[in-house]
Amino acid sequence: MKIAVAKGDGIGPEIMDTVLHIFEAAGVPLTYEFVEMGKWVFDKGFSTGMTPEAQQTIERLGILFKGPMETPKGKGVKSINVTARKVWNTYANKRVFQSLHGVDTVFSKAGIPIRLTILRENIEDTYGGIEHMLTGDVAVSRRMITRPGCMQFLRYCFDMASKQGARRITCAHKANIMKLTDGLFLDCFNEIATEYPHLKADDIIVDDLAMKLVIKPHEFDVICLTNLQGDIVSDLCAGLVGGLGFAPSANIGDAISIFEAVHGTAPDIAGKHIANPTSLLLSGLMMLRHLGIWEQAATIENALLHTLEQGVHTGDFGDKTTAPVMTPEFAAAIISNFGKLPATNAVATQPNHLVDHHPAKPKEYQMLVSENPAPETINGVDLFVESAEQPGVVADKCLRHPGARFTLTTLSNRGTQVWPTGSLFTNCANVYTARFEKKEGPVTVQEVLDLCGRVSADFKICSYELLLQYGNTRGYSLAQGQ
Structure with missing residues (x-):
């Protein structure tokens, strides 16, 4: 199968090359078509941050695997990351946060394991970027929340939670203040919850959630949020497990899906081959499972976990009394551990069942409109x-x-x-x-x-x-x- 790959900016090219090298060593059945996206494409005069050829390739292949990308500051252009998610209607952002042996946190030291799935609506909310100056003193931003958009996203949330055997699914919101927008999101959550009686579904005000996540995160399982609140909470959860360097991210749509590292481009260390590729690797493993490539995904993840248990680490984490390794050495350690299992949380191997991911090009824009609206x-x-x-x-x-x-x-x-x-x-x-x-x-x-x-x-x-x-x-x- 062929997928589109954008290496990104800063450390993006070196960590992408590292991940693809690990994939090749594991026998991942993918080929790659590299596309031009990122800050350097903005600098060439493409206001969307991607070439027309890149857009055509991604829309033909249906899968984009991308490194971190930078949007130029002060040039009036939109974020390439947000643009990609919105243009291709990847309406569900999925990030899985789990404790990793060898990545010390307050909770790992206390013996409290964390495994959280944060699901963030990816299209609507203030991320429409619809802003106006009403006067020289007053700016306004339109926060758009739609019933069809909520239903599309939340159906994915419940379906995913059901398939992965979640014990709890929680809607986080601010409906006590934003009674119409967040209230609509919560109403849709409660409506869909009735179709999944086997799932424990509840809701929580988002500021209360933030407090509880830093006190007892192990009580939560799957959490659904609107776009801006989900952006903030997902970074909070990354901090619980060691930082954005260990935070994989998937942007799921009906036709096109994007898998990416969500940390920055770290231009200060670009080219030094000392960057941590774990976030992009974990995102890549989410992509492999999305494509039905379960066997190699399990082999790589078990090797990664075993490598972390051995204490192998790059300079941004791990035991400071042991010398860090460079990015190529980190990849070599993972590859050498293929076939080995971690002492804790080994991933079960499942046979591959490859999924056709090529989207059929729509003939017109899909209109999301509720049936039988009230007068x-x-x-x-x-x-x-x-x-x-x-x-x-x-x-x-x-x-x-x-x-x-x-x-x-x-x-x-x-x-x-x-x-x-x-x-x-x-x-x-x-x-x-x-x-x-x-x-x-x-x-x-x-x-x-x-x-x-x-x-x-x-x-x-x-x-x-x-x-x-x-x-x-x-x-x-x-x-x-x-």
């Missing part, structure tokens, strides 16, 4: 208006314009109500949210736009959001103090 009505509009005046002055101006269809119900600033009631201790920025609600009966988009036209006589309207209701459920939040 929608417009209850009004939030107008985001620029003003450095006092709330009472802003309200007086807004009250000139509601007409017969609307009434001004509240003014808020940075999410806190400042009119008709509020506190003088509330500091205000120069963007107010003026909420105009219908007087009776649903209103139309045209009536909202007419209102915008009238209000714009007194203010610059920076943005607006319709107040939507679905069936009996309000689709908008209240201001703090409203």
